[in-house]
Amino acid sequence: MSKTWSVEEHLEDILGTVRPLEPIELQLLDAQGCVLVEDITVPVALPPFDNSSMDGYAVRAADTAEASADSPVALRVVGEVAAGSSELPSLAAGQAVRIMTGAPLPSGAEAVVPVEWTDGGLGGEPVDAMPTGATGRDVVDGEVRVFRPASQGAHVRTRGSDVRPGTVALTAGTVLGPAQISLLAAIGRGSVTVRPRPRVVVLSTGSELTAPGEELGPGRIYDANSFALTAAARAAGALAYRVGAVPDDPDSLRSTIEDQLIRADAVVTSGGVSVGAYDVVKEALSGVEDGPEDGLGAGGGVEFRRLAMQPGKPQGFGVVGPDRTPLLALPGNPVSAYVSFELFVRPLVRALMGCSPVRRAAVTARLSADAPLVSPEGKRQFLRGEYSPPGEGERLGTVRPVGGAGSHLVAALAQANALIDVPEKTTAVEPGDELSVLPLD
Template structure:
């Protein structure tokens, strides 16, 4: 259903939409991406769509947590510096070794960290508790002796007793076979990738990271590194929004600035649809003679689709009761009904709009249920009251102090103040019905970190 269709007449494009209405309208049209099977490293940052059950316990066998000697408890009971236990070394046990010697009464086996506990042994004494065998008391010396022929004998003096299972990692002490290792909905980071590899999973079924295409519009925009001419500014929005999309979990492609030409903009967007799960534009959405985004998007659609989001372009432009970010557009374009969000061109407006509207879409495409930034309450610290227009939800940049439970405004309310945005780590939210906020008042705060 095209955005805005199916609602009553009061919800037409000519009225002022609330932030919540607009966001709800967007999210009702977004569906999670279809799951795919990926190799482990390719699945980093993706979301699991199935529970992962442990096929084999970790560790899969009892093993030593130290370089030392595998012994029987009774043989080292009462051992001390003055009266060490003297044991016969019957061989070595290395990590990855298949067969191990059996430790009997009065015997010990040299053992490396991670090596299986040999039959008969009940504990491991670290090499530092011994003379190291043949008179050397360091792990390096013990490793040197471990190159002796299998079955070579010698003696080791043990200077401290050991309790049963001392320095032994028990089979299944990490996870047991049949346990749930990871739950569906988990985002796969490095620790989760490590666990999957440790239990032998080479591939995993996930929802892929959304591919987000970001482009700016405006003939006045040039690329950073080039020389400014009169009337030109550097394109910062496409960089900011591409970085924000990646921070949200997407694979983001920055197209850069597109001139104010309907045909060029339309063809650029159409060319990008092949690699886009979401398109984000910035600029050209307010009422003006040169706002070409509306005209270009009106002609991108699926003319054969009379009901889907792509029909007739499928992009609706609205005015929202918010500051900054009043002009917004959203819908879907192309034969695959690719979602598109059209954001304002002012830097702060576009960034705030991304955080409030686009980030939740990226998270929804990933199949997550936690779509929004964390919101907390904090006490306002400021030299003077904050003012806000009546009927508008205002988002002001701020610095949040978690220890003090306070938030301090950064910069003014202007939607062009990029330097202030760079110093902010939170958005101070002033509700629609509030026109003034006194210092010391508790306010809502959206955390950006």
Template structure:
């Protein structure tokens, strides 16, 4: 369905979930790219193809501690009839000058060290006597391999090796000129490792969006403080800040704002300097103290959605003065915890990932068999129920009731059960759509 144009203040319109989401996303664009040092780029999305300037590894090197040898010198070697080779030197990782291995010779070599000229393979130290002159346990052989080398000493090799055995070939990981990472790649620890390995100190990426989260309500008290009569602990701002970070954003939590429109306006203005996206929770319904509506009604579209929970929503742009491009998007979510979280998953998370320039923007979905009936669902509204999804059996079990204040049930859910607008009940054993949350 195409996104409609809503005129601010037209309270008679009922928006579908899809219409509201489409309207948000079509007004957002990915953040402008910047150049970042590779550690700072973790969690960001590449906007350039990264090619390999030099083969990786850049030279043949040993994958084992042992001895670099010519393969013909180890042919037929056994425990009873070992090949006896003369040790001509040591090759450590990072070595520059390398000895040349000739017939009947071996160079002791460490893991990662370059293969010396003349050598064709590496004999693991466990296949030798470690230069001790007699067979022994593998740990004794390994200990012997770290002792100071005696040039001219003999090492006995008890097994033959084939050409290239225990040698990492030049370019065996990736060749020069090959594509290392494509534009659009999300940079995690393995990708950071690859960038470092090929010598890239910085890359061009879309930065992680900076999301500022604030709760509204004079009744809210921070966790750790005593509750006075009529007050509750603020959980929404913590939940949404954590959710924004999990979605890939750099998230900042602002302490709960009291129900005063001017205080909220000032707080939002103060936060604009560090926000690519603002998220508020509470104050968007039709009550006498709905402070977000009072403070931002001239800038934000407040909408009624055909969904449960999460019926009241708001979206628009704040700040920036006359410069439309400098204005900051703001999503106003309802205040009940479950309504707030469901709204985040459906609307804020896709907005964050759109700003990041990463696909997919939506959570994965699946079909599952509902274990237990859903007795009633409001006709004309898309309902989102908390559920526990079992991928092994493709089942989902409702968790808790439909109340939008049930935080405990939310904490034990890993999916949202979607009940369509035209469905008023779900039978035990019926197939349903689920949104997977982890």
């Protein structure tokens, strides 16, 4: 009798086989979602010069110290500075310079008075916004009235107040999202060295499968798995490619996989891994190691296993093709396929990316249910659940089962945000008991 593998043994075998993808240099937008392989040091101060955080007037702080609503201070406007200005006026006592947000601070200026604290140089009461179409020399008598004092440094973004030169802005291992891309652009980096997002090819097997949007004939079902697994692979960080469903023909399956290897860092199949008469994946890939040296068997072939888990007992894993591309063969039932993806494919994707950790972080929660959870002895069961984080003052969150244990219950899966992890030796979990939960994105 063949060995029954544990979930941990199967995952360790997968992770022990794959290695992170080789680093490449990419332009910033192409690097989104990738993992840095180097620390990024700031070459220049950010911001690179003192600048205004408001539209208003650059002033000396002492000149506004006595300003009030009843007794405004009048300052002579001697010029204006817009963002991007390179020639800056100098500021003497009793003077002000009209300034825009992001503009460099003139020489001699110590603070910025927001325009809302002034009359905008138009005379009268404080204005709501900077007057348009007029320069500092177009205002009444060339003066601006200030109604509130501005302390030294007020509304000024000083040079290096964000990051200083030589600072490590991002460390190796960082996943580049929009905020990180923004920082890289702000410090002048046009490209970075990263591990690329792995290319994952997803395909379903089964002559009964029909593409969504087409008419559903007798005995046919819609192909949900390839869409679910492609979406899951993209959510995990991969560049995922969905291939149309392959009929129950071993030659067609082998040919399809061989054609896809050119664009695959990993291949994921669903269906055809059990012991039925039409389990095409098992039939097509079990003996590929005996094939031609440049074919699928060049990588060593695929091993099909029984795991001590529910759902997802039948699994396949191996490396195929000349480049030893990892292939994970998942069960065909929708919930089994999705749970298998979370437990095995997602860690593989993150390992290829060079992410750490590769597994989702488990949390402990209390079971919220009207009846005990029953689990078969000797099998690690993963049930769909709705997890609620702990509230204020609470030590643990709660989780309640969603739907039954059937591996075909797609509607229940769509309502779940977590997997309830019941160990092999546990046959029942009572309401209120603590158990391990894997929150999902």
